[in-house]
Amino acid sequence: MGIHALRFRLVDGADSWGGRRRERRAGWLAETFPDLAQMSIIDLGGRVDTWARATVRPKHVHVVNLEPVPAEIPEWAEVDHGDACALPARITNRRYDLVFSNSVLEHVGGHERRLRFAESVHLLADAHWVQTPYRYFPIEPHWIAPGMQFLPVRIRTTLARRWPLAHTPARSLDGALKQVLWTELVDKTQMRHYFPESRIRVERLAGLPKSLIAIAPAA
Template identity: 55%
Template sequence: MSAATTIRNRFVDGPDSLAERYRARRWEQLRTEFPDIADMTIVDLGGTVSSWRRAPVRPRKVIVLSFEPEGADDVDWIESHHADACDLPAPFRDLRADLVYSNAVIEHVGGAERRQRFADSVHRLADHHWVQTPYRYFPVEPHWLFPGFQFLPVPARVAVSRRWRLVHTPNSDRQAAVDNVLSVELIGLTELRNLFPTSRVLTERAAGLVKSIIAVR
């Protein structure tokens, strides 16, 4: 195992990583915010079946809407469907759930207009929501584990993406690196509050600094 892989496992990818500990803490926070979650139908926008299989919470039903749906035939409480959360297919436009859940998705949907459409879908699907996203102004960008990566011009981010050894999947192909760089656009508190004006915003901290932000209603 390379030194870079060891470092990524320690901070992000490993089962005992710092990121995994934060995820566990976030599940507990979700349970605290919604103590009747066991009786809820939840729509997960952009999530995965596997994350719900591992989750320490068990809702009555979970409907995952994602570009890359996973099989869930062997789990009677999870459904998984192909859908664009920013432009819901007709079968899901009248869907109503108890809670919309989304974890680290809104920063990937592609620009301010699509983020607004994503938020519109959240409001349309349920009265309650939990929408988490990494905080733009945390000093280490969480996808590349590179300090200040999100503030660099695109050519510099592409160069880092192709050479930085802590990247999850290095991009030797320049176009793939460009696509990956442009697929992530972190947001801050002002935009989150604008997208979810009636929500409370919770903050998750690391070393005293805001690491991620969560819109909850």
């Protein structure tokens, strides 16, 4: 089995261990928001494909990310190319039932932009579900590399180029450096700072915190 096939079987595939964890979180989302199928949601940094495969799909999904807009969009969705930390007025003037974001907060680019991301979340809806990997889980989730997040940037950059289980292997030194600098995991204190009125749900693996989810309403 090739190393990338191994990653697919472990993390990326729908039937992988990682896929089962994502499915479990999707169940938590549906339990937390029982009316999800009737809701209008905005997904900051996500993809339409994720919702097309979802067991419970909202009535309307507005996806905003920095990727090119796909050629075909289902009737229940809309897609905008945009920065979640600096949304245009045509989006911020709208209101949604729920803001959703999965594994995006750690990629927006530092503390100030995380604050702006959180401001967007609070502006767009009263309810939100914002998930991000936990900084102190022993395995860095993007590269599946033990303790990589604690290493100096130079060593992380070298690993980003050579580590075989990387999600998207970097082809150049500059590309690897950008991947490293744009991946900054956060801890629970930071999450509470960005979402002070939210309930912070902790996803655990083998008893260890693996990811954090800011949920509002907090009840």
